[in-house]
Amino acid sequence: MPPLSSGLLGALDSTSDRAVFRQIADQLREAIDKGRFAEGDKLPSETELIEHYGVSRMTIRNSISVLQGEGLVASEHGKGVFVRPRPPVRRLASDRFARRHREQGKSAFTVEAEAVGGHSEVDSLVVREEKPSQDIATRLGGARKVLARRRRYLLDGRPVEFAVSYLPLDLARNTQIAEPNPGPGGIYARLEELGHRLDHFDEEISARMPTPEEIKTLRLASGVPVIHLIRTAYDTEGRPVEVCDTLMAADAYVLAYQLPAT
Structure with a gap:
């Protein structure tokens, strides 16, 4: 120095x-x-x-x-x-869920990590059937039971994201989606194989300070906020087939979007 x-x-x-x-x-x-x-x-x-x-x-x-x-x-x-090191994960909303990535056997997080030359991992994985909250049930069209997939994402060994995917139980039970490893392309690839071709995603994004448990889970430094993203995936019939509730370390992400001007 x-x-x-x-x-x-x-x-x-x-x-x-x-x-x-x-x-x-x-x-x-x-x-x-x-x-x-x-x-x-x-x-x-x-x-x-x-x-x-x-x-x-x-x-x-x-x-x-x-x-x-x-x-x-x-x-x-x-x-x-x-x-503090602040490795950015660039999330390209118009691209990260592109079908070509699923066809190549890549999940959205893998695509994001590769874009910055990083190594992606998933840990703390829990898959189970449960009764959803009222909010999740409403987003899934009134689903009474769901398959919940909880997992933490790491970039180069650092926790940067924790996500829970909720899927209607009638879609996910007794399928590979209910397995710890859903296979190449992740759960979206499996949904499409089951006949639920994805049409679009709705996302809601907010920011706030983390709870003590969230600080521990994402190993956040003092003062670092979190980005809260809730995504709903719809098939071509208009049915909501997944809700993903995601919490991200705000210092590890850049949210980049392309929006039409017409």
């Missing part, structure tokens, strides 16, 4: 009404955004920052706390504060 005197960080503005700790946080954030501190780099120590800015240790700690709350840095006990 270059010395702070090299211009890596600037000076405080004594005329600003912005709190000193926030000015310092702003400068560190800008240095991270501009790549002066790359992913995995160690930030200057508290002592170095104290000497550079001429402030108290508590002021520096408050500045670092701001960046931790934004999910930009992580503190490792006894080692220092490091810039």
Whole structure:
């Protein structure tokens, strides 16, 4: 890391009404955004920052706390504060469920991971029959029983997504969809083999802060929100054949959509 005197960080503005700790946080954030501190780099120590800015240790700690709350840095006990890696998974809504991918035996997540040169995995898989919530039942046209497939997705070993697919039990029972491994192309390929050719998907997207359990499941850093996506798949007869309730680490995704202008 270059010395702070090299211009890596600037000076405080004594005329600003912005709190000193926030000015310092702003400068560190800008240095991270501009790549002066790359992913995995160690930030200057508290002592170095104290000497550079001429402030108290508590002021520096408050500045670092701001960046931790934004999910930009992580503190490792006894080692220092490091810039958090943020591997993006680019989700192309107009492409990721294209039939050609299923015909090639690829799931949507595999397509997304390959697009960024990453390795995809699935763990924490649970498949079982259950009674759906009222919301899921309504989305599935009044289904009273469903097959639920819960799984966590990892990119290069890092949890980035947790999803639950709900399918009407009369469609999924005693099929490969009910198996832990549904086969090449995933459950959408199996649905089409069963005669339910997919026509379109409806998606609803929102963002919020995670619950303690969600933080644990996705190993989220402090301050990182989650993206909540609910997708409903319809066949060519207009029947909803799957609802997928997905939670994604917001710092690991870019949602990219192509929308017609007519």
